[in-house]
Amino acid sequence: MRHHRLDLHDPLMAKDADVFPRAVVAVGATSASDTWEHAQHAHRKGQLMYTLRGVIHCEIEAGIWIVPPQCALWIPGGTCHAARGSGEAEVYCLLIDPDAACALPPQCCTLAVSGLLHELISKAVSFPQLYDEAGAQGRLINTLLDELAAAPIEALHLPMPRDPRLRRLADSLLAEPADKATLGQWAVRIGMSERSMTRLLLEELGLSFGRWRRQLHVILSLQRLAKGQSVQAVALDLGYENASGFITMFRKAVGQPPARYLAERAGVLSATSQTIALKDAR
Template sequence: MPIINKLFPPEQWIDPDAVPRPVVTFGMALERLDSFELDFHRHAKSQLLLTLRGVLSCEIEGGLWLVPPQSAIWIPGGTMHSVTAAGTLEGYNAFIDPAVATGLPGQCCSLTATPLLRELMIRAAHLPMLYTEGGMESNLVTLLLDEMRLAPLGTLHLPMPADARLRALVAGLMANPADRGTMQTWAARSGMSERTLARLIAAQTGMSFGRWRQQLRVMLALQWLAKGLSIQKVADGLGYESAGSFVTMFRKVLGAPPGRYMARRERADREASAP
């Protein structure tokens, strides 16, 4: 598995499913300017993926999750998923045996990382791979599992439809998010009536077309802002008439304007990285 363990050189990467411990935690640090993509795969152990720097997205059947800094995603064991990131990425992966995952979500979801969860993930990543069971190291792992169960659920989730016509529509929106075509326009492009499109997208995503497109734009905005794009460039790339209208939407969805939101994330990043 292409996971960078801070305690081991790349030639010693280890498949966490092969490690006979209930919880296996790796640190990862990818310094890249281009994009990084891990194609669809699965593992028997469940996975908690926490990011400290950078933004990554994870797609499973039926959903796309965004993981900004100081957030995490929970992926139940056996779930087919892909991971995409760009720029610098730093974070931690914990792989959990289903036998000890009682009380953890049965479905993929995003989590807001508490300060204690971050510290426990970092500490667990420095345990020996085959840590001693039944002592202090096992107690640390138990506490980590308890804190995972208490982590608040996040909201940066984009339901993905299964219908082939809707998937083609989704691909078009993601390829050109600045396209300001109306629902009627997209329905015509997809060979459907506006009413059929509305019914299908509501049934398969639980959202209206407008709400789904707004959520997509929020997720793309966070990715672009994390890569250093200006608010104006993000607004232009998403098809907003002005930076002000983009900021208004962003504040409405995430509770703070883009600059303040990203500054808060960066501050949390510095605090988490401080010795």
């Protein structure tokens, strides 16, 4: 497998990858430290970032995406974005030519990665960059693209408002997520009536203030849990009285408590790795 350190000079970020004569350019990347960051940039090709270890945090103008282990972030070609990682990251990165990405979503999204899709991506990363398009390698790449197009979208997106007053609210809560100010108190802080603030939030984000703040807490908690923080510590950092209240919120938002949510994704990856090890041992 071709591995690269995740830094601002990562070969995958170079313009050469955008003009490389293959539908998919695939590499494995590992971080040099617990945190890494790519400044704002864009590719002609679409980019898929699949997290094996650690958490990816990606920002574009329309919002923030969080990518926990066993999920992948899809960024369509031409989308200006910045990315940073939490925890010692291990990532598979694919750059996909626009002509090959027609069936993929036209907007940024977080995709769930099945065991089959994991195997296909892992295999593609081992291919030479000039893989045989007309042979078995090209057929596997086509199957990978079909599976990507069918992958379910995870609700791990935090939309960000464009209105400067609402943006001040969002930025303040990103900086101080434990702030328990009410909707009315926030309206006063940003110079709006509560009614106007509620209406504009729904227009710009499609979410109520309460649902947006809950989604923010889910995203921040996944980042911190991936770094090894305890549920109790994360709950207190986000302003909850105890772990029970935080777990209830997380379950309502995601459908599972945080420990099970992360364990299932780690379990899928572990089971896949064990299968590969058994095959290699035969």
